Amino acid sequence: MTTPYNINDYQNPLFTVDSVLFTIKNNALNVLLVKRANQPFIDHWGLPGGFVDINKDTSTDQTALRKLKEKTNVSPLYLEQLESYSGHERDPRGFSVTLVYFALVPEQAVSTHIETVDDVKWIEVNSLNTLSIAFDHAYIIQQAKTRLQQKALYSMTPVYCLPPCFTIGQFKQVIEAIIEKTIQRKTLIRRIEASDMFETIDKKVKSGGRLAQVYKIKPGVDIVNFERNLSI
Amino acid sequence: MTTPYNINDYQNPLFTVDSVLFTIKNNALNVLLVKRANQPFIDHWGLPGGFVDINKDTSTDQTALRKLKEKTNVSPLYLEQLESYSGHERDPRGFSVTLVYFALVPEQAVSTHIETVDDVKWIEVNSLNTLSIAFDHAYIIQQAKTRLQQKALYSMTPVYCLPPCFTIGQFKQVIEAIIEKTIQRKTLIRRIEASDMFETIDKKVKSGGRLAQVYKIKPGVDIVNFERNLSI
DNA sequence: TTTAATTGTGTCTTAGGGACACTAAAAAAG
DNA sequence: CTTTTTTAGTGTCCCTAAGACACAATTAAA
Numbered sequence: 001m002t003t004p005y006n007i008n009d010y011q012n013p014l015f016t017v018d019s020v021l022f023t024i025k026n027n028a029l030n031v032l033l034v035k036r037a038n039q040p041f042i043d044h045w046g047l048p049g050g051f052v053d054i055n056k057d058t059s060t061d062q063t064a065l066r067k068l069k070e071k072t073n074v075s076p077l078y079l080e081q082l083e084s085y086s087g088h089e090r091d092p093r094g095f096s097v098t099l100v101y102f103a104l105v106p107e108q109a110v111s112t113h114i115e116t117v118d119d120v121k122w123i124e125v126n127s128l129n130t131l132s133i134a135f136d137h138a139y140i141i142q143q144a145k146t147r148l149q150q151k152a153l154y155s156m157t158p159v160y161c162l163p164p165c166f167t168i169g170q171f172k173q174v175i176e177a178i179i180e181k182t183i184q185r186k187t188l189i190r191r192i193e194a195s196d197m198f199e200t201i202d203k204k205v206k207s208g209g210r211l212a213q214v215y216k217i218k219p220g221v222d223i224v225n226f227e228r229n230l231s232i
Numbered sequence: 233m234t235t236p237y238n239i240n241d242y243q244n245p246l247f248t249v250d251s252v253l254f255t256i257k258n259n260a261l262n263v264l265l266v267k268r269a270n271q272p273f274i275d276h277w278g279l280p281g282g283f284v285d286i287n288k289d290t291s292t293d294q295t296a297l298r299k300l301k302e303k304t305n306v307s308p309l310y311l312e313q314l315e316s317y318s319g320h321e322r323d324p325r326g327f328s329v330t331l332v333y334f335a336l337v338p339e340q341a342v343s344t345h346i347e348t349v350d351d352v353k354w355i356e357v358n359s360l361n362t363l364s365i366a367f368d369h370a371y372i373i374q375q376a377k378t379r380l381q382q383k384a385l386y387s388m389t390p391v392y393c394l395p396p397c398f399t400i401g402q403f404k405q406v407i408e409a410i411i412e413k414t415i416q417r418k419t420l421i422r423r424i425e426a427s428d429m430f431e432t433i434d435k436k437v438k439s440g441g442r443l444a445q446v447y448k449i450k451p452g453v454d455i456v457n458f459e460r461n462l463s464i
Numbered sequence: 465t466t467t468a469a470t471t472g473t474g475t476c477t478t479a480g481g482g483a484c485a486c487t488a489a490a491a492a493a494g
Numbered sequence: 495c496t497t498t499t500t501t502a503g504t505g506t507c508c509c510t511a512a513g514a515c516a517c518a519a520t521t522a523a524a
Contacts, residue, residue: 012244013284015329052245052318054327060318083313084331086284086292095286097247099316099329169470187512189472194511209470210520228480228511229459401501419481421503426480441501442489460480460511 013086014096017063018049018137020144021076023107024161024177028124029148030107031141034071035119036134040092045123046134047141049098064101071120073113076103078160082144090136098135102144104160152178153229156195159217167205167212168192183230195224245318246328249295250281250369252376253308255339255354256393256409261380262339262354263373266303268366269351272324277355278366279373281330296333303352305345308335310392314376322368330367334376336392384410385461388427391449399437399444400424415462427456 021032033045048071049064057063065075079101086097107122114120123131125145128138151157152175159166161174172188192198192215199218204211253264265277280303281296289295297307311333318329339354346352355363357377360370383389384407391398393406404420424430424447431450436443 011286012247013286015244015247052327052329054245054320057327058319060316060329081315084292084316087290088286095284095289097284097292097331099331168472184513184515185472186474186514190511204471206521207470208522209468210472212471226511227461227463231459231479231512400503416482416484417503418483418505422480436502438490439501441491441499442503444502458480463481 011095014091014093016049016051016096016098017060017067018047018098018100018140019064019068019079020047020082020100020102020141021068021072021105022102022125022144022148022161023105023110023122024174025107025122025124027173027177028126029145029177030122031125031128031144032068032072032110033121033123033131033133037119041134044134045121045131047100047137048120060099061101064103068103072105072110074105074109076105076160078104078157082140082147085136085140098140100140100144102147104148104157106161106163108163149179153232155225156191156197156223159197159223165201165203165214165216167207167214169207169212171215179230179232181232187230191226194226197221197224246323246325248281248283248328248330249292249299250279250330250332250372251296251300251311252279252314252332252334252373253300253304253337254334254357254376254380254393255337255342256406257339257354257356259405259409261357261377261409263357263360263376264304265353265355265363265365267351273366276366277353277363279332279369280352281332292331293333296335300335304337304342306337306341308337308392310336310389314372314379317368317372330372332372332376334379336380336389338393338395340395381411385464386459387457388423388429388455391429391455397433397435397446397448399439399446401439401444403447411462411464413464419462423458426458429453429456 023030023032032048034048036042036044036046048067050067052060052063053066057066061079064079069075082100082102084097084099086095088095090096114122125141128141148157158174158178159171162170168185168188171192172183172185175188176182197217198215201214201216203214205214255262255264264280266280268274268276268278280299282299284292284295285298289298293311296311301307314332314334316329316331318327320327322328346354357373360373380389390406390410391403394402400417400420403424404415404417407420408414429449430447433446433448435446437446
């Protein structure tokens with residue numbers, strides 16, 4: 001029953017790390033796609049990612065960050081594991097496993113770099129069906145979107161789609177773009193106060209009407225989770 | 233141990249699948265541990281798991297289920313991915329990635345099989361420090377416990393630690409063992425009704441006082457999530 | 465000066481968990 | 495046989511935070 005361990009008895013699956021990097025652009029949820037330079041699915045658009053480099057990476061988190069930095073020139077403010085996907089069918093080269101992260105970044109942080117290259121672009125998640133996407137990445141993006149929507153209902157996570165200084169109006173727009181539903185401004189204000197994550201800065205900013213108070217994240221605070229969801 | 237050069241080993245990290253299988257035993261959260269038959273950490277206790285067998289497994293889910301069935305002789309009722317853990321330090325053989333699942337099973341379903349073997353056992357999660365655990369598995373078990381506790385606050389997931397027919401009193405004990413806090417019986421009854429996941433069966437059962445109504449899960453229903461957490 | 469737009473406040477409603485009293489029914493104690 | 499103990503189940507009030515929405519404040523545009 002117990003044969004001695006030998007690593008060569010097993011064929012290792014193909015293991016990659018991919019990231020779903022989201023941002024809000026034009027009041028819509030966008031995902032970063034990369035034009036594939038290699039087979040399989042050459043010239044198709046897919047998620048940024050690749051193989052672990054065990055000489056450079058101290059963990060798969062580092063792999064995800066390294067690949068994202070290669071494509072966007074910045075590290076995302078928020079990164080967490082989504083899930084891994086595996087099977088014989090998802091990659092023509094054979095049984096494969098991809099560990100998928102999902103990440104958030106404010107659009108301004110990467111816009112200048114993205115505009116200088118033509119193999120990296122933002123695409124609206126709701127327009128994904130107009131492209132032919134590599135592997136099962138279209139499905140993975142949908143899963144990541146669902147997870148982000150859930151998190152937006154019970155946490156302050158969407159703040160990582162905002163620049164360092166922001167107004168409540170901007171925050172509300174980001175949340176609404178993610179959950180695809182309007183929320184009460186009052187509810188957001190109550191949550192901002194209850195979370196104690198933010199501080200006002202001595203500045204107001206034009207917004208088309210009355211000047212808006214500017215907020216920023218208090219240094220060193222963790223993301224706050226709430227006990228109730230926003231209603232769906 | 234000297235492994236011959238293998239191109240796959242060089243490109244790919246060591247990839248394994250492990251599972252944190254929980255049950256409730258004696259009103260306490262228990263985890264299934266397996267005595268390791270091989271290096272590294274031979275004779276230490278660790279999580280059930282191993283390498284993907286790409287000839288047998290259609291996905292990593294199947295790997296987890298196959299390994300659990302080897303050790304317990306049953307498939308768990310509940311299985312989901314927890315997270316993956318990676319790094320150079322966690323396995324002396326080099327950079328490794330383990331994809332960890334967490335699973336729930338009623339104790340009765342596996343007790344007879346467990347008692348016949350001596351390399352598999354249940355151990356109370358709160359007594360883990362009395363054993364020396366392989367790899368970073370002690371840490372992983374703590375992470376899985378935290379995740380299970382969170383899920384118990386907003387979902388009916390703990391029901392998978394119960395046998396097919398159960399009383400509200402048993403359900404309450406399972407939840408309380410998981411979250412390590414008492415809950416209001418009334419709250420559980422309200423959630424059972426609101427979820428519409430259960431039906432009463434025409435049977436009552438002794439419980440030390442008044443006879444208790446027996447419930448079971450309606451066939452084909454999905455686990456229900458609530459919009460509010462139980463208070464912590 | 466008026467109107468429109470956006471920010472910010474006040475407050476009532478609503479849903480669901482927390483608490484707890486009270487009744488029901490069965491077993492154990494006397 | 496009666497009383498006590500134990501667990502099951504119900505009724506109901508409280509509390510908190512989200513939803514709804516009116517209304518005041520402030521700015522720009524018409």
